[in-house]
Amino acid sequence: MKVPALPLDGDTIVAVSTPFGVGGIGIVRISGPAAEKTAAQLFHPKTPSERFTSHQFYYGHICDPRDNSVVDEALMVLMRAPKTYTREDIVEIHCHGGALPVRRILELVVSRGVRPAEPGEFTRRAFMNGRIDLVQAEAVADIVEAKSATALRFAQRQLDGGLSQEIRGVRETLKDLLMEMEAWLDFPEEDLPDPDFDRIRGRIEEMIGAVRELSATYAEAHLYRDGVSLVIGGRPNVGKSTLLNVxxxxxxxxxxxxxxxxxxxxxxxxxxxxxxxxxxxxxxxxEDAGEIEARGVAFARRQIETADFLLYVVDATRLESERWGRVADFAPAGRTLVVINKIDLVPAAALESGMGSLPPGVPRVAVSALYRTGIENLGEEIERQLTGDKLDLDSRAVITNVRHRQALERCLDALERAAGQASARPVPGDLLAADLRHALRALGEILGETTPEEILRGIFDTFCIGK
Ligand SMILES: Nc1nc2c(ncn2[C@@H]2O[C@H](COP(=O)(O)OP(=O)(O)OP(=O)(O)O)[C@@H](O)[C@H]2O)c(=O)[nH]1
Ligand SMILES: [Mg+2]
Structure with a gap:
């Protein structure tokens, strides 16, 4: 893999890699050329050894070299480059997980001239040193932040390189075509025969199909990563809070x-x-709420307006009095589910006729939140609304990151222009090559090969310190 152009710092960094506070163990991680030397100065193994063996745990103590006082009992592992997370020498000190031992060890390491790491700097080094690409680096952050098992599964697959491979496949085809075009454009005097532009257009169209399919997975896949907001709204006393509790x-x-x-x-x-x-x-x-309640109502309206999904709860005994015309004004179209609550209070026949007052085509579920009837059905309906049943979760790569999605859309635009150029006669070769180059650059940005520094910075800044 091509290593991005930013110069490597080459200095040694340190951070606490476990959360601050009280825990079973705390880990201080050092990466860079001075890692081993620093560990040798601070760590005293129980059984003295000439030279630490790589990738092996040692038991001993961390001592302050100024007065040889013991700071903590610890395990130390040295991992020599290149088989490490950052591809640099790494030392991990596993100490007791209290805020104080961890902080004192961190301060000791810093006092030996090691620099405190910035957020995500270990992962950034893994990326800069070519161990992982940018898509995989982003997967690391997604794994740490995954809020559901499916989000974790997607991120794991992304870290495995599934998505990168898919993107590289398209990129290889693009490179082949571009080379062919450039050879033809660069050496007109050699009287090379014209490329077969119908074949080229065919290959561009195949790429368009692949990129479009990949990009389309975003609509649903990103919900698993980013989550959604679901607002429970409706008139007073209809059972919204009861429903939330259920x-x-x-x-x-x-x-x-x-x-x-x-x-x-x-x-x-x-x-x-x-x-x-x-x-x-x-x-x-x-509308006739008192002052404090009125503020709550204003809040509610704002929540409803910005909701991804709305559960609009109505009272089954008062269906006819619901002003549906008003509801349609604020309910997000296509993302609203009407929940008819308190069905335990109305006979089935009355419910049936009351439902007739609902506007046609609006999805609805009848429940009793108090007696928990129809709740399973409601859960299934919410799931159907959220997922749309479109995505095969075990299918190949999916896109969950809006940055990838935007780059794919740029790639798609360029490919569509390229397909147009390849259909024109005579073919405007320069324009076709330029469009292919644009498409190539968009894919390179996803993988981190042509990604501008400020975007890289933005990505790694969202990581936690020590990752
Ligand atoms: N019979 C019956 N009563 C219900 C049901 N769901 C809620 N209730 C009752 O309706 C009353 C209002 O319930 P809440 O959940 O507080 O209603 P709400 O919509 O949150 O009300 P506000 O917060 O005032 O807007 C309570 O007495 C609940 O016990 C139901 O399914 N059947
Ligand atoms: Mg309530």
């Missing part, structure tokens, strides 16, 4: 027979069908 499986919200119980909004995270869902309960919508 869906999140605990008594999270206060429920009472008095309308206007919920004044602030509150949220709780759950995972539905593998998708992390931020569920938000809101104040009941009504």
């Amino acid at each position: 869906l999140v499986g605990k008594e999270r919200a206060i429920v009472s027979p008095l309308p206007g119980t919920t004044r602030d909004y509150l949220e709780e995270s759950v995972v539905l069908a593998g998708i992390p869902v931020r569920m938000i309960d809101t104040a009941g919508l009504r």
